[in-house]
Amino acid sequence: MKTNRPNLSITLGAVMAAATFITLTQLPPAATAKPSDGSNTASAAQWSVQVDKVNPGEVELSSSFQIAIYESLLNELSKTRQFKQVLRDGDHNASGVSDLLILKTTVEKYSAGSETKRAVTTVAGATKLTVRSQLCSRDGQVILDQTVNGNVRFFGSNLRATHNLAHNIAKTIKQASLPEPSSSAGTRASTNAN
Amino acid sequence: MNHTSIQKGEAQHSSSLIVRLALVLPTLLIWCSTAAIAQTSGGSGSLTAPFSMRVTHLLGFENAKNNANGTLSIQNTALQFQQNGQAAVQIEIASVQDAFLGEQSKQVGGVPMTLGKAAAPFGGGRVVSLFAHKKYDTVTLEYVDANGGLHGAIFQLKKGQGEVLRKELAAKGAHISNADDKLPKQSNAEVTNENK
Numbered sequence: 001m002k003t004n005r006p007n008l009s010i011t012l013g014a015v016m017a018a019a020t021f022i023t024l025t026q027l028p029p030a031a032t033a034k035p036s037d038g039s040n041t042a043s044a045a046q047w048s049v050q051v052d053k054v055n056p057g058e059v060e061l062s063s064s065f066q067i068a069i070y071e072s073l074l075n076e077l078s079k080t081r082q083f084k085q086v087l088r089d090g091d092h093n094a095s096g097v098s099d100l101l102i103l104k105t106t107v108e109k110y111s112a113g114s115e116t117k118r119a120v121t122t123v124a125g126a127t128k129l130t131v132r133s134q135l136c137s138r139d140g141q142v143i144l145d146q147t148v149n150g151n152v153r154f155f156g157s158n159l160r161a162t163h164n165l166a167h168n169i170a171k172t173i174k175q176a177s178l179p180e181p182s183s184s185a186g187t188r189a190s191t192n193a194n
Numbered sequence: 195m196n197h198t199s200i201q202k203g204e205a206q207h208s209s210s211l212i213v214r215l216a217l218v219l220p221t222l223l224i225w226c227s228t229a230a231i232a233q234t235s236g237g238s239g240s241l242t243a244p245f246s247m248r249v250t251h252l253l254g255f256e257n258a259k260n261n262a263n264g265t266l267s268i269q270n271t272a273l274q275f276q277q278n279g280q281a282a283v284q285i286e287i288a289s290v291q292d293a294f295l296g297e298q299s300k301q302v303g304g305v306p307m308t309l310g311k312a313a314a315p316f317g318g319g320r321v322v323s324l325f326a327h328k329k330y331d332t333v334t335l336e337y338v339d340a341n342g343g344l345h346g347a348i349f350q351l352k353k354g355q356g357e358v359l360r361k362e363l364a365a366k367g368a369h370i371s372n373a374d375d376k377l378p379k380q381s382n383a384e385v386t387n388e389n390k
Contacts, residue, residue, distance in 0.1 A: 053344060063294035064334040067346030071254040088343030119301050119311070119323035155308060157300055159252065159348075 047181050048085035048097045049077060049135075055106045068159050069105065069131070072166030077103075080174050099181035101143065104134045105169070108147065115157055127152045127161040133169050135178070143179065146172050244268060245362050247355055251275055252332070254347035256339075257283045266349060266359070268366055273335075289337045290368035291344075295356045296332040331356030335363075 051073050054066040070089075077086045083101075087094050094100060109130035117125025128151045135144035150165020152158060246267035253260045255275055264277040268287065276282035301307070303326060311319025311326075331351045338344055351359065364370045 062296050062334075063292075063336075064296045064298075064332050064348050067334050067336065067348060068253060070344075071346050088339070088341075088345065090338060091341050091343035093341055114299070115301050116299060116323065116327045119308075119327075120320045158298065 046082070046084040047099045047101050047178060048087065048094075049083045049101045049103055050087040050091065050094045050097075051077065051089060051103045052105065053089045054131075055104065057106045057108060059107045059110045061107050061110050064159065065110075065129075065162055066107075068162035069129075069165060072163045073103065073105065073169060076166040076170035077173070080170050082174055100138055101178075102136045102138070103173075104136060106132045106134075108132050113152065113158055113161075118152070118154060122154065127158045129161050129165045131165060131169070133172065135173065135176075144173065144176050146176075148172055247351065247359065249275075249355075250350040251277075252348040252350055254345060255283065255335075255349075256285055256345070256347075268362060271366070273363070285337055287363060287366045287368050289339070290363060290370070291336040291338060293336075293360045293363055293368060293370050294334040295360060296334060297329060297353075297356075298332055298350070299327050299329050301327050329353050333359050 051070065054061075054069045056066060074086055074088065077083060084099075085093075085097060087097070087100075107129070109128070111126070111128040113127030114125040128149065130147060130149050133144070133146050133148050134142055136142050146169075148165060148168045150161045150163075150168055152161045152164065244267055246265050249264065249266045251258050251260065251262045251264060258264075258275050259277060262277045264275055264280075267274050267276070269284070271287055272284040273287050273290070274282045274284040301323060303310075307326065311322050313319070314322065331353055333349045333351060333356045335347045335349070336344065337347070349359075360370060
């Protein structure tokens with residue numbers, strides 16, 4: 001019996017440490033409700049992006065999820081500092097922006113899951129989201145077309161899947177090699193000619 | 195002799211009548227005045243008291259922190275959210291394009307509870323998780339800013355309050371499609387089948 005006690009306390013300690021680690025890695029980020037349509041610190045050759053409202057496609061996705069994806073996307077794209085401006089759907093200012101990309105998001109697959117199931121079983125009840133993310137130019141030319149996932153598997157509310165999804169989309173866009181904006185390309189061409 | 199006793203009886207009867215009247219009249223008076231006060235206060239309350247309720251702001255409302263508790267109220271033509279001890283933020287109700295109701299089931303207790311459940315031996319935490327969840331209403335608002343940009347905000351309310359908020363917004367001039375719709379039968383949180 002005596003030898004079991006240290007083993008039990010070690011096991012408990014390990015479980016607590018593991019739980020703390022998992023919880024901390026899955027915690028929502030500190031509140032970042034900054035106005036996302038503000039300008040970022042931008043270099044000369046940068047695109048601006050306008051985020052379209054999420055298209056649920058043929059999937060029955062609740063409005064709260066659509067809005068959460070949309071708002072999280074604005075937030076995450078602003079955080080990457082890759083774009084000169086991150087504009088909202090319907091923003092009148094977009095008409096005056098020269099190098100503008102439009103981000104279209106269409107939901108392809110959705111599994112709602114359950115927070116209670118996750119808490120009880122650990123392995124079941126995951127919330128899964130799969131979307132098709134397209135970056136288009138003004139004339140409709142698709143510059144980037146990717147399928148991205150966002151899941152919540154262990155801890156956290158279902159809406160957290162939208163945050164993970166938006167984070168993954170922003171990461172994908174950041175890693176992709178976008179063509180140079182037309183204005184900077186024009187500037188470079190004229191510089192070379194001189 | 196008989197005459198005297200009859201007189202005494204009449205006197206007793208009249209005095210008891212007076213006592214009864216003295217008891218009944220004040221009682222009636224008090225009852226009437228109480229009812230009148232209740233009516234007055236109830237009427238003025240429903241007319242003048244501004245609409246407000248305790249909510250949790252999940253995300254998206256103008257400059258408000260995510261996952262913040264506070265009071266959502268309607269002040270004239272504005273929808274205002276005031277976080278505990280901080281300045282209020284507000285939008286014009288007329289800018290609200292739509293409001294959707296939802297429902298979600300969440301585990302209560304936050305991180306401390308999660309850690310406690312993880313530390314409980316023999317899977318005791320899992321049993322606790324079975325009962326440590328609560329259902330909430332969610333209200334998703336779509337509104338536009340001065341530039342025409344679309345915003346979305348999600349609030350979490352006590353069960354049953356979502357419909358009240360939506361109706362109040364509709365009454366104050368928000369553009370709400372299907373304002374008479376009830377809460378969707380399909381829960382946002384507990385659907386298990388995979389779409390498509």
